[in-house]
Amino acid sequence: MPRRMTYREIADDIAARIATGEYPPESKIPSYSQLAALYSVSIATVQRAVMVLHARGAIYGEPGRGVFVKGQDS
Template identity: 45%
Template sequence: MLPTEGKTVPPRYRYEQIADDLAERISSGEFPPGSKLPSRRELIEQYEVTEPVIDRAMQVLRIKGMTETLPGVGVFVRE
Protein backbone atom coordinates (compact mmCIF):
# COMPACT_ATOMS: atom_id res chain seq x y z
CA MET A 1 0.00 0.00 0.00
CA LEU A 2 1.33 3.43 -0.96
CA PRO A 3 1.74 6.04 1.81
CA THR A 4 -0.92 8.23 0.20
CA GLU A 5 -3.34 5.42 -0.57
CA GLY A 6 -6.61 5.74 1.28
CA LYS A 7 -5.75 9.26 2.39
CA THR A 8 -7.22 12.42 1.02
CA VAL A 9 -4.92 15.21 -0.01
CA PRO A 10 -5.82 18.37 1.89
CA PRO A 11 -7.00 21.22 -0.32
CA ARG A 12 -4.40 23.88 -1.03
CA TYR A 13 -5.07 27.36 0.19
CA ARG A 14 -5.76 29.96 -2.49
CA TYR A 15 -2.75 32.06 -1.42
CA GLU A 16 -0.50 29.02 -2.04
CA GLN A 17 -1.94 28.57 -5.53
CA ILE A 18 -1.37 32.26 -6.30
CA ALA A 19 2.18 32.20 -4.90
CA ASP A 20 2.95 29.11 -7.00
CA ASP A 21 1.46 30.72 -10.11
CA LEU A 22 3.48 33.91 -9.62
CA ALA A 23 6.63 31.89 -8.88
CA GLU A 24 6.12 29.98 -12.14
CA ARG A 25 5.59 33.25 -14.02
CA ILE A 26 8.84 34.60 -12.50
CA SER A 27 10.74 31.40 -13.37
CA SER A 28 9.43 31.41 -16.93
CA GLY A 29 10.74 34.94 -17.46
CA GLU A 30 7.37 36.66 -17.67
CA PHE A 31 8.61 38.75 -14.75
CA PRO A 32 12.40 38.93 -15.18
CA PRO A 33 14.81 39.91 -12.37
CA GLY A 34 14.42 43.55 -11.42
CA SER A 35 10.91 43.83 -12.83
CA LYS A 36 7.97 45.10 -10.83
CA LEU A 37 5.08 42.76 -10.15
CA PRO A 38 1.53 43.97 -10.79
CA SER A 39 0.03 46.12 -8.04
CA ARG A 40 -1.97 44.62 -5.21
CA ARG A 41 -5.15 46.00 -6.77
CA GLU A 42 -4.31 44.42 -10.16
CA LEU A 43 -3.58 41.06 -8.53
CA ILE A 44 -6.84 41.19 -6.55
CA GLU A 45 -8.75 41.73 -9.78
CA GLN A 46 -6.74 39.17 -11.75
CA TYR A 47 -7.12 36.36 -9.20
CA GLU A 48 -10.53 37.47 -7.90
CA VAL A 49 -9.52 37.29 -4.23
CA THR A 50 -9.33 39.61 -1.24
CA GLU A 51 -6.41 41.77 -0.16
CA PRO A 52 -5.26 39.47 2.69
CA VAL A 53 -4.97 36.56 0.22
CA ILE A 54 -2.65 38.58 -2.04
CA ASP A 55 -0.67 39.82 0.97
CA ARG A 56 -0.13 36.22 2.10
CA ALA A 57 0.95 35.13 -1.39
CA MET A 58 3.42 38.02 -1.51
CA GLN A 59 4.74 36.98 1.90
CA VAL A 60 5.38 33.45 0.59
CA LEU A 61 7.36 34.80 -2.39
CA ARG A 62 9.35 37.09 -0.09
CA ILE A 63 10.17 34.20 2.29
CA LYS A 64 11.31 32.09 -0.69
CA GLY A 65 13.67 34.93 -1.60
CA MET A 66 12.05 35.53 -4.98
CA THR A 67 10.87 39.09 -4.38
CA GLU A 68 11.61 42.16 -2.34
CA THR A 69 9.22 44.90 -1.33
CA LEU A 70 10.07 48.57 -1.44
CA PRO A 71 7.47 50.30 0.76
CA GLY A 72 5.41 52.79 -1.20
CA VAL A 73 7.02 51.68 -4.47
CA GLY A 74 6.07 48.05 -5.10
CA VAL A 75 7.15 44.44 -5.15
CA PHE A 76 10.11 43.56 -7.37
CA VAL A 77 11.64 40.30 -8.58
CA ARG A 78 15.02 39.84 -6.92
CA GLU A 79 18.10 40.03 -9.09
Protein backbone atom coordinates in the same frame (compact mmCIF):
# COMPACT_ATOMS: atom_id res chain seq x y z
CA MET B 1 -18.29 28.82 -10.66
CA PRO B 2 -14.63 27.78 -10.35
CA ARG B 3 -13.20 27.63 -6.87
CA ARG B 4 -10.94 30.43 -5.76
CA MET B 5 -7.22 29.86 -5.64
CA THR B 6 -5.55 29.69 -2.25
CA TYR B 7 -2.75 32.07 -1.35
CA ARG B 8 -0.26 29.20 -1.76
CA GLU B 9 -1.55 28.46 -5.28
CA ILE B 10 -1.29 32.14 -6.15
CA ALA B 11 2.27 32.27 -4.80
CA ASP B 12 3.15 29.21 -6.90
CA ASP B 13 1.57 30.79 -9.99
CA ILE B 14 3.48 34.06 -9.53
CA ALA B 15 6.69 32.04 -8.97
CA ALA B 16 6.00 30.18 -12.23
CA ARG B 17 5.52 33.51 -14.02
CA ILE B 18 8.89 34.66 -12.61
CA ALA B 19 10.55 31.40 -13.73
CA THR B 20 9.23 31.73 -17.29
CA GLY B 21 10.37 35.35 -17.53
CA GLU B 22 6.88 36.89 -17.61
CA TYR B 23 8.09 38.90 -14.59
CA PRO B 24 11.83 39.30 -15.29
CA PRO B 25 14.48 40.03 -12.63
CA GLU B 26 14.27 43.55 -11.17
CA SER B 27 10.81 44.10 -12.70
CA LYS B 28 7.93 45.33 -10.61
CA ILE B 29 5.14 42.81 -10.12
CA PRO B 30 1.53 44.03 -10.43
CA SER B 31 0.02 45.87 -7.47
CA TYR B 32 -1.98 44.08 -4.79
CA SER B 33 -5.22 45.40 -6.29
CA GLN B 34 -4.20 44.28 -9.81
CA LEU B 35 -3.26 40.80 -8.54
CA ALA B 36 -6.51 40.58 -6.54
CA ALA B 37 -8.45 41.35 -9.72
CA LEU B 38 -6.34 38.93 -11.80
CA TYR B 39 -6.96 36.02 -9.42
CA SER B 40 -10.46 37.11 -8.28
CA VAL B 41 -9.46 37.05 -4.61
CA SER B 42 -9.24 39.57 -1.77
CA ILE B 43 -6.24 41.84 -1.27
CA ALA B 44 -5.61 40.00 2.02
CA THR B 45 -5.16 36.75 0.07
CA VAL B 46 -2.72 38.47 -2.30
CA GLN B 47 -0.78 39.87 0.68
CA ARG B 48 -0.39 36.35 2.08
CA ALA B 49 0.83 35.07 -1.30
CA VAL B 50 3.37 37.91 -1.51
CA MET B 51 4.58 37.09 2.03
CA VAL B 52 5.21 33.49 0.91
CA LEU B 53 7.22 34.68 -2.10
CA HIS B 54 9.16 37.10 0.10
CA ALA B 55 9.98 34.25 2.53
CA ARG B 56 11.17 32.14 -0.43
CA GLY B 57 13.50 34.97 -1.46
CA ALA B 58 11.84 35.43 -4.85
CA ILE B 59 10.80 39.07 -4.39
CA TYR B 60 11.59 42.14 -2.31
CA GLY B 61 9.64 45.25 -1.42
CA GLU B 62 10.71 48.87 -1.59
CA PRO B 63 8.52 51.13 0.58
CA GLY B 64 6.63 53.58 -1.57
CA ARG B 65 7.80 51.97 -4.82
CA GLY B 66 6.33 48.47 -4.92
CA VAL B 67 7.35 44.82 -4.97
CA PHE B 68 10.07 43.64 -7.32
CA VAL B 69 11.45 40.34 -8.61
CA LYS B 70 14.86 39.58 -7.13
CA GLY B 71 17.71 39.62 -9.61
CA GLN B 72 20.93 37.64 -9.43
CA ASP B 73 22.57 40.30 -7.25
CA SER B 74 19.63 41.41 -5.08
